[in-house]
Amino acid sequence: MVAHFLQSLTHRLVLGGELVYHRRPGEEGAILTLAGKYSAVHWVATLNVGSGGAHASYYHRANEQVQVGVEFEANTRLQDTTFSFGYHLTLPQANMVFRGLVDSNWCVGAVLEKKMPPLPVTLALGAFLNHWRNRFHCGFSITVG
Template sequence: MSSLTPSGYRFGATYVGTHQYGPAESYPVLIGDIDPAGNLNANIYHRFNDNLVAKFQAQVQNNKYTASHFVSEYRGKIFTSALTLANIDILNDTGVAVAHYLQSVTKSIALGAEIAYQRNPQIPGGQIAVVSLAARYTGNDYTLTGTLGGAGLNVCYYQKASEQLQIGVELETNLRMQESVASVGYQIDLPKADLVFKGMVDSNWNVGATLEKKLLPMPFSLTLSGMLNHQKNQFRLGLGFVIG
């Protein structure tokens, strides 16, 4: 239900393979959903070995192939590298490629860099590249990260306050648009009640929350989510029911 788009429903299906890497981690994973108008979202996740993970996403809207997204990530002992390809169209010479590398310098400090490259005839010169630098500091129960590049500045702080409470603060600044957005989020876990509650609020007057409840002993899960913008008077409400 939404005040922005026509209300409706979607049908989803999930397949989980038998290639298991952990107690709750099996691959490949195929997830898809479709609505009565034929709009489709498809996701494929696969882990080839202990180091290499890949993800592919595709979207069909109004009977047209509108978006694709491929991510491959390699995790070494002291480094992580990733490659992202989005909306690659060789015929129209358009697409986005992003590569990043993160290296652990000490047990607490990691440094890295990212380069984003885009081709599009509508861009002056037909192409553009942006380089960003990243840093991460990891403490006993908190993490501080920062990214600085030509597009802007992003700073994020995460704190695990207790076994039940996690909080995070993020500041994102766009230097070209001269705009900044601050966000605060939290997560509350209640294992005895099989309940997880997540909430957020940002400086654009957006307020969101999600409630996830396991209906034990039945193999069902119930999810309620909502997003409200007080300034624009926009509201969205979602209901999810998972079997399995």
């Protein structure tokens, strides 16, 4: 059984929680998670805290072209902590969008999207490198429409 409750205390602040109750033969338990979100004009911050760990995120829109975000996640069960940084750069004169991410697990990724006006076509190129596992992925896509 899962129960959620979120309440806007002000137009910028939202607080709430989630209760998960499970029961199986020989096992029964409940997990409580508390959540909060604060929104400003150009940024949003969130925080979730529970017995399984914590998750925090921050998103900032610097201007029409630049957006950045960070994320922190700590899992007490797996004893693992991850930190991520991402960005979104829009170049309207070139009809391009560039997105990328870096995290504490030695993963680096980027995607470049180029619209091809006057045609309704978008070309995307992406690459992701995981240094820890020595893996590299790359690809491309063509979107029509």
